[in-house]
Amino acid sequence: MLVEKICPYVLRGSGSRREILAFRHPVAGRQLVKGTLEPQESVEAGALRELREEAGLAGTLADGGRWSSAEVAEDQLWHFVPLNVPPLPDHFDFYCADDGGHLFCFFWWPLARQAGPDWHLMFVRALAEIRTRHQ
16 A cells, blocks of 8 residues: 655746755755645645645645656655745755654755755655656
């Protein structure tokens, strides 16, 4: 059985200057916002919840629709949901209460740039999925 994951993502800029909101986890490297879909929760509601819980941001659904992929991580179905947020600074921190609490350091990652070894493999794959949709 596949575990359903939600990856709400925020983009800014356009063309070769398009960037995606990402963060540095204090023990698990660079990541995108992602979480588990709760029972009876819609994908859209889950995306808005995860963005609020992990980044402290209130988002709205963006144009472009959502899609799903089983190619990111074994035994997981990832739902990608583009969201809009008010303008954000280049860097900000947010204390996320999940897993005992962590300070997440947010930044903008150039969408066209390949992720390096400080990114977990599933987030490298997730970035590739998003890049394919926004080229």
